Amino acid sequence: MTTRRTILAVVTPLLLIVAVAVAFLTVDPLRSLTGAAPPIEQVTVERHVLDGDGIALLVRVGGTAPVRIAQVQVDGAYWTFAQEPPGELGNLSSAWLRIPYPWVLGETHHFAFITRTGLAFEHTIDVAVATPDTNSLGVLGLVGLFVGIVPVALGMLFYPALRAGGTRSFGFALALTIGLLGFLLVDTLQEALELAADAAPGLHGAAMVWLVAALAFVLLLAVGRRKGGEIGGFALATSIALGIGLHNLGEGLAIGSAFATGAAALGTFLVLGFTLHNVTEGIGIVAPLVQERPRWPVFIGLAALAGLPAVVGIWLGSYAFSPHWAALALAVGAGAILQVIVEVGGLLMRRSATQGTSWASAPAVLGVVLGVAVMYGTALLVQA
Amino acid sequence: MRFPFGQPVTRRLLLGGSALLGGVQVVRLALGAASAQPHGLGHGAVPAVSRQSVAPSAAHVAHGGMMTVGEVDAARNGFDPHTILTSWDTGEVIWDGKGHLCREFVVEASDKDVEIAPGIIFPAWTYNGRIPGPTIRAMEGEQVRIIFRNRGSHPHSMHFHGIHSARMDGVPGAGDVLPGGEFVYEFEAKPFGCHLYHCHTVPLKRHIHKGLYGTFIVDPDPARHPEHEAAARSRLLGTPENRGWQEFVMVMNGFDTNFDDENEVYAVNTVAHAYSRRPIVIDRARPVRVYLVNVTEFDPLNSLHLHGNFFDYYDSGTTLTPTLKTVDIITQCQGQRGILEFTFKDHEPGHYMFHAHQSEFVELGWMSMFDVRGEIA
Numbered sequence: 111m112t113t114r115r116t117i118l119a120v121v122t123p124l125l126l127i128v129a130v131a132v133a134f135l136t137v138d139p140l141r142s143l144t145g146a147a148p149p150i151e152q153v154t155v156e157r158h159v160l161d162g163d164g165i166a167l168l169v170r171v172g173g174t175a176p177v178r179i180a181q182v183q184v185d186g187a188y189w190t191f192a193q194e195p196p197g198e199l200g201n202l203s204s205a206w207l208r209i210p211y212p213w214v215l216g217e218t219h220h221f222a223f224i225t226r227t228g229l230a231f232e233h234t235i236d237v238a239v240a241t242p243d244t245n246s247l248g249v250l251g252l253v254g255l256f257v258g259i260v261p262v263a264l265g266m267l268f269y270p271a272l273r274a275g276g277t278r279s280f281g282f283a284l285a286l287t288i289g290l291l292g293f294l295l296v297d298t299l300q301e302a303l304e305l306a307a308d309a310a311p312g313l314h315g316a317a318m319v320w321l322v323a324a325l326a327f328v329l330l331l332a333v334g335r336r337k338g339g340e341i342g343g344f345a346l347a348t349s350i351a352l353g354i355g356l357h358n359l360g361e362g363l364a365i366g367s368a369f370a371t372g373a374a375a376l377g378t379f380l381v382l383g384f385t386l387h388n389v390t391e392g393i394g395i396v397a398p399l400v401q402e403r404p405r406w407p408v409f410i411g412l413a414a415l416a417g418l419p420a421v422v423g424i425w426l427g428s429y430a431f432s433p434h435w436a437a438l439a440l441a442v443g444a445g446a447i448l449q450v451i452v453e454v455g456g457l458l459m460r461r462s463a464t465q466g467t468s469w470a471s472a473p474a475v476l477g478v479v480l481g482v483a484v485m486y487g488t489a490l491l492v493q494a
Numbered sequence: 495m496r497f498p499f500g501q502p503v504t505r506r507l508l509l510g511g512s513a514l515l516g517g518v519q520v521v522r523l524a525l526g527a528a529s530a531q532p533h534g535l536g537h538g539a540v541p542a543v544s545r546q547s548v549a550p551s552a553a554h555v556a557h558g559g560m561m562t563v564g565e566v567d568a569a570r571n572g573f574d575p576h577t578i579l580t581s582w583d584t585g586e587v588i589w590d591g592k593g594h595l596c597r598e599f600v601v602e603a604s605d606k607d608v609e610i611a612p613g614i615i616f617p618a619w620t621y622n623g624r625i626p627g628p629t630i631r632a633m634e635g636e637q638v639r640i641i642f643r644n645r646g647s648h649p650h651s652m653h654f655h656g657i658h659s660a661r662m663d664g665v666p667g668a669g670d671v672l673p674g675g676e677f678v679y680e681f682e683a684k685p686f687g688c689h690l691y692h693c694h695t696v697p698l699k700r701h702i703h704k705g706l707y708g709t710f711i712v713d714p715d716p717a718r719h720p721e722h723e724a725a726a727r728s729r730l731l732g733t734p735e736n737r738g739w740q741e742f743v744m745v746m747n748g749f750d751t752n753f754d755d756e757n758e759v760y761a762v763n764t765v766a767h768a769y770s771r772r773p774i775v776i777d778r779a780r781p782v783r784v785y786l787v788n789v790t791e792f793d794p795l796n797s798l799h800l801h802g803n804f805f806d807y808y809d810s811g812t813t814l815t816p817t818l819k820t821v822d823i824i825t826q827c828q829g830q831r832g833i834l835e836f837t838f839k840d841h842e843p844g845h846y847m848f849h850a851h852q853s854e855f856v857e858l859g860w861m862s863m864f865d866v867r868g869e870i871a
């Protein structure tokens with residue numbers, strides 16, 4: 111009896127919602143307001159491929175009615191093109207536009223897509239370079255190792271020094287880790303939101319970033335504590351490596367897409383700066399292990415977990431990049447980083463409680479400040 | 495047309511990209527590779543693209559990919575740029591009730607969606623359902639009566655370039671017609687020449703570029719020009735001398751499809767690439783006369799350049815001897831117009847381009863072609 115009543119209580123409002131929607135659509139009370147207004151349309155370019163056949167663009171459309179791309183202008187000239195799939199494009203659907211245009215290496219190309227209603231949507235390729243083909247997979251992978259694995263592994267080399275420093279240096283290293291993770295959290299969120307702004311407006315990228323980050327945080331926290339209580343030691347190190355790995359995946363995506371989109375300036379100095387920037391990540395990962403005695407495969411595993419996603423990111427970024435997917439990956443990364451901040455902070459506070467000192471001791475505050483400062487300082491290096 | 499730069503390169507992309515390229519270099523150094531070109535793709539990749547999607551006529555090969563895609567539905571538009579080239583509205587000769595002969599025309603303004611390039615629908619305002627409006631043609635000295643009815647959603651007028659009284663000027667306060675209203679413009683057709691008419695209701699730019707313009711040709715009366723009688727007779731529609739000519743009316747126009755005060759489409763007689771997709775057939779044995787009018791909005795100038803040939807030009811068409819001899823480009827300000835005369839009689843048959851000599855306009859649709867033939871069946 112009660113179950114039937116419960117079902118009724120759920121079904122009735124649902125039916126009413128459907129009824130209201132149907133009534134609204136049939137009566138269309140807003141008709142007098144919208145009148146002869148043309149439909150709202152959006153065209154966003156998600157990827158481009160430049161090769162010997164010309165230019166191919168992956169466009170995603172949004173709008174209140176299906177969008178038909180009538181003509182394509184390249185650098186202010188109507189150009190022949192083929193659309194796959196052809197015809198009208200429904201809301202949030204995508205298609206490839208293949209344009210046999212003789213693009214010029216290193217120069218800028220402008221595009222305008224004129225829809226049936228005469229609206230013009232613009233897109234720019236800032237620097238035209240050939241899209242990397244599968245031949246460059248190896249080179250790109252090596253670069254991924256260089257910006258992902260190498261700095262993390264180098265950072266881990268500080269492990270013996272941390273151990274030698276004893277308990278005081280342990281607390282300091284944990285605080286340093288919190289500082290560095292704080293920087294990464296801000297950086298990751300910012301980049302996720304920037305990418306979300308480039309995605310098709312209909313996908314509501316910014317809202318997605320915040321929600322996914324929050325969801326990832328809660329999920330990872332729950333998974334980490336599934337055996338009850340806070341985590342520390344090896345489990346915490348793994349969590350940190352995972353969070354940093356997700357951050358590096360996003361970093362890799364950005365690097366890969368920068369290569370694919372030609373938005374790149376040359377500099378060996380800069381890649382060294384980038385490596386330096388990521389060295390601190392290695393220190394952060396091994397900090398919780400100071401009071402353990404891990405064997406060397408553990409270090410290799412952690413370095414791989416934190417660094418290899420950069421390689422994957424670069425590959426994906428150069429061949430299959432879409433801003434909303436990259437924003438999604440970065441949002442997960444932000445949630446993961448927040449989770450490890452909470453865990454490392456918890457560990458730090460538990461330690462100070464057992465030692466009877468304030469968690470806001472001088473070494474701890476100094477560690478956090480230094481962590482942020484080092485990350486910010488090395489970020490300046492790669493900015494040049 | 496000008497397009498602003500898209501989104502700026504983000505710091506992250508620059509940073510990442512720099513790191514990456516730096517990385518490539520480092521890796522290459524490490525591997526002992528010396529190549530400077532990472533992809534073996536030379537400067538200026540020329541696509542080896544299949545262009546089979548475009549019909550393989552000689553005219554189409556000439557565009558090299560620089561072309562709109564698809565066809566305009568002339569039936570849906572209700573007019574064809576090819577018909578507009580040679581369709582003259584000579585009105586109807588009637589007694590005006592005061593004992594005078596009078597040439598009477600009927601023109602109706604209406605709102606209409608016009609396909610101005612394949613697949614691009616422009617919410618236009620038209621005279622008699624077409625852009626440009628009817629080519630009104632009369633003889634010098636004739637009394638002209640234009641019954642103008644406004645079936646559109648906004649006030650409109652017909653402002654003729656010609657000699658007439660202020661009352662007949664078609665400006666706000668003198669011949670401005672409210673929706674549903676009517677006005678009769680009356681004046682003597684003079685001076686002879688190639689003129690135009692357009693709506694003069696404000697805001698001017700909007701009323702003109704939405705499509706309210708057309709050509710007004712006043713043929714010279716040979717009896718009034720004994721010193722150039724032959725030339726005058728060749729200009730007068732219906733004479734045997736005139737029938738020896740191939741006459742075309744060409745209105746250079748543009749369309750701002752997204753209303754940002756810049757044209758997305760340029761054309762002659764409205765439809766982008768209409769005469770390059772299907773060239774204008776010319777019998778090389780007969781001379782060619784083009785009544786050329788520029789109504790392009792937003793750009794200060796438009797022009798016409800003829801390939802492989804030169805022409806004589808009559809500015810405003812108000813003289814019977816050329817005002818410019820042997821030129822191959824003519825430039826016109828908005829509202830400026832004139833007559834071009836040329837012949838292909840010594841040319842070999844083939845496709846001869848003509849287009850604006852502003853590359854910008856060419857690439858946005860103002861590209862055309864004459865198909866010069868040896869014999870026309």
Ligand SMILES: [Cu+2]
Nearest residue numbers: 650693695701
């Ligand atoms: Cu008007």
